[in-house]
Amino acid sequence: MVKVYHDPITRGWKxxxxxxxxxxxxxxxxxxxHYEFMMAAIGAGYGKARKPDSDREDxxxxxxxxxxxxxxxxxxxxxxxxxxxxxxxxxxxxxVNLNAVKVIGWDGADTRQLSQAEVHARRxxxxxxxxxxxxxPGFEEAHIVRVAPFIGVRETRxxxxxxxxxxxxxxxxxxxxxxxxxxxxxxDIHDPKDxxxxxxxxxxxxxxxxFRSLVPKKIGNLLxxxxxxxxxxxxxxxxxxxxxxLAFGEPCGTATVLAHEAxxxxxELDGRMLRAELERGGVMIV
Ligand SMILES: Cc1cc2nc3c(=O)[nH]c(=O)nc-3n(C[C@H](O)[C@H](O)[C@H](O)COP(=O)(O)OP(=O)(O)OC[C@H]3O[C@@H](n4cnc5c(N)ncnc54)[C@H](O)[C@@H]3O)c2cc1C
Numbered sequence: 001m002v003k004v005y006h007d008p009i010t011r012g013w014k015x016x017x018x019x020x021x022x023x024x025x026x027x028x029x030x031x032x033x034h035y036e037f038m039m040a041a042i043g044a045g046y047g048k049a050r051k052p053d054s055d056r057e058d059x060x061x062x063x064x065x066x067x068x069x070x071x072x073x074x075x076x077x078x079x080x081x082x083x084x085x086x087x088x089x090x091x092x093x094x095x096v097n098l099n100a101v102k103v104i105g106w107d108g109a110d111t112r113q114l115s116q117a118e119v120h121a122r123r124x125x126x127x128x129x130x131x132x133x134x135x136x137p138g139f140e141e142a143h144i145v146r147v148a149p150f151i152g153v154r155e156t157r158x159x160x161x162x163x164x165x166x167x168x169x170x171x172x173x174x175x176x177x178x179x180x181x182x183x184x185x186x187x188d189i190h191d192p193k194d195x196x197x198x199x200x201x202x203x204x205x206x207x208x209x210x211f212r213s214l215v216p217k218k219i220g221n222l223l224x225x226x227x228x229x230x231x232x233x234x235x236x237x238x239x240x241x242x243x244x245x246l247a248f249g250e251p252c253g254t255a256t257v258l259a260h261e262a263x264x265x266x267x268e269l270d271g272r273m274l275r276a277e278l279e280r281g282g283v284m285i286v
Pocket of ligand 1: 153225226227228241242
């Protein structure tokens with residue numbers, strides 16, 4: 001991972017480039033150089049970076065820091081946290097993806113509020129594009145080519161499960177006997193009041209997801225996978241990410257087969273037995 005910083009004081013913002021293919025700053029710049037308006041904006045100049053012997057596009061991560069326009073952006077409804085940083089990436093020539101519009105204070109489980117938030121978010125994206133064109137060097141000719149098809153909601157409902165994973169379970173890196181997957185992502189909570197993301201590291205870098213947290217308390221033959229499992233807001237801050245949610249699928253499938261073979265409901269299955277079966281299949285739960 002390589003970072004190329006531009007002086008954040010004189011220009012008020014900087015670009016960080018993390019290129020998977022670059023090994024030195026100069027190489028990172030070269031790889032990044034075909035994202036013309038980005039590079040023009042940091043005064044680095046630009047050229048063609050596609051390798052002569054490959055038709056592969058390079059993939060670049062970067063961070064724009066808008067500290068000097070903080071108030072103006074806040075008035076538009078845009079918040080970039082303590083650092084004033086907006087991160088993005090670029091896969092295609094002359095197109096950058098910006099992770100910019102975050103709306104807070106709406107209830108994603110209420111369909112009316114969800115629609116209102118969607119309208120608000122799209123309007124804010126249009127305002128932000130205008131801001132970029134008007135204020136940020138290199139974006140003068142930029143326009144929106146795509147926004148997300150629908151608004152993404154970080155958290156709404158969880159089941160009431162046989163076990164609710166607590167914040168303490170997560171922070172202490174607890175791995176219960178009936179763990180069926182591990183979560184290795186830190187607790188990443190976006191404050192519902194100001195949208196600022198706070199990270200808390202997990203002891204030993206991982207905690208276990210108990211089978212019981214996938215089993216609803218009051219329904220017999222049902223398992224819940226993905227982000228709806230039984231967890232506190234704090235634990236959810238870690239386990240909600242995609243890698244973890246993917247990891248809950250295999251235990252659900254395996255549990256269904258084991259329960260069927262044993263002639264019991266999935267909720268009656270012993271989680272320790274399920275764990276042993278998963279480990280026999282190569283799943284690492286240590
Ligand atoms: C703004 C935002 C940014 C995020 N950033 C990251 C990130 O950088 N990295 C990361 O790892 N995670 C990130 N996450 C979290 C992550 O994307 C989700 O928590 C995760 O994808 C949840 O997985 P899931 O399988 O539980 O649900 P989903 O991924 O939401 O999958 C549920 C699927 O079910 C479908 N569906 C819904 N209802 C029905 C129905 N009735 N019939 C058929 N299909 C239906 C939906 O269309 C959807 O495809 C982010 C989330 C948000 C909102």
